[in-house]
């Protein structure tokens with residue numbers, strides 16, 4: 001493989017990808033919780049021939065102390081049992097030299113470095129040093145901040161320590177406004193890294209980009225359209241009771257539906273099953289839109305009551321101009337056409353003022369009626 005980067009010497013064959021024409025799928029729980037949870041999930045995933053690697057978080061970097069920080073080494077024993085029983089390759093995240101040693105002891109096939117570790121060159125160097133002389137594939141998630149050089153630098157450190165089977169995982173970036181995502185996909189940055197390192201397998205982790213199940217399909221599809229080589233999707237036998245990231249995990253059956261809904265070949269016309277899945281998704285998204293519009297209208301009514309009580313004008317030009325400016329900025333970050341978003345917000349604003357006018361009129365009529373009685 002050639003990387004386009006003279007600083008990287010890459011293996012001629014990668015173990016990260018399945019080697020076939022379809023994207024590689026890595027699936028498994030956010031965190032290892034019990035042997036039963038790992039085996040139940042893995043047995044289901046094994047039935048799906050699109051899944052080639054089983055993932056599980058053993059040590060979890062958490063923002064605040066006191067949250068579940070991973071089951072630790074015993075999880076590696078379960079990961080090894082999964083490997084022996086199902087034949088799936090296994091992968092877990094490592095954040096320091098001790099994690100590397102433990103993972104190697106238990107025969108983990110592929111390691112990955114998480115976003116919060118990639119940001120720190122000292123940590124990456126510690127991992128690289130612990131891997132010196134070891135032949136194992138390592139995938140590197142993007143740093144939390146959108147700094148491509150930091151990402152490339154992590155690969156270079158590993159490569160200088162002799163790791164030649166390298167991969168990239170896009171898990172989204174922390175930006176001032178990530179909405180509606182958990183981490184902003186910043187697809188432009190992904191195009192850049194792909195152009196910079198064309199020979200390095202690039203996977204997307206839609207679970208961390210989306211942060212919620214209902215966005216997984218859209219994010220996965222966008223990633224595939226950009227030409228990623230694979231997807232890493234958090235999958236749990238009972239996601240609602242998961243000890244970490246419950247809202248973004250899917251069941252193995254949910255993963256099956258998701259993968260079936262994806263147009264894996266952009267040249268190819270979607271199948272009738274895919275069309276049905278896409279229509280189901282549109283139905284769900286439209287219902288969400290209506291519910292959000294209802295909530296917004298309710299808030300507008302409460303503002304209307306306030307305006308009535310304080311004799312304020314319903315149309316607030318300064319506030320509205322600021323809102324338009326903000327909404328247009330958010331729209332341009334998503335890639336939606338500004339004219340489309342503007343037209344929708346004009347309609348929403350008109351409706352909102354109508355709702356407030358009704359409040360004014362209702363109260364006025366009432367007070368007139370009251371004064372007549």
Ligand SMILES: O=C(O)C(=O)C[C@]1(C(=O)O)C=C[C@@H](O)C=C1
Pocket residue numbers: 300303304314315316317319320323348349352353
């Ligand atoms: O901010 C207010 O004052 C509102 O009533 C909300 C709202 C809106 O629905 O967006 C409605 C009318 C104003 O012209 C500006 C904004």
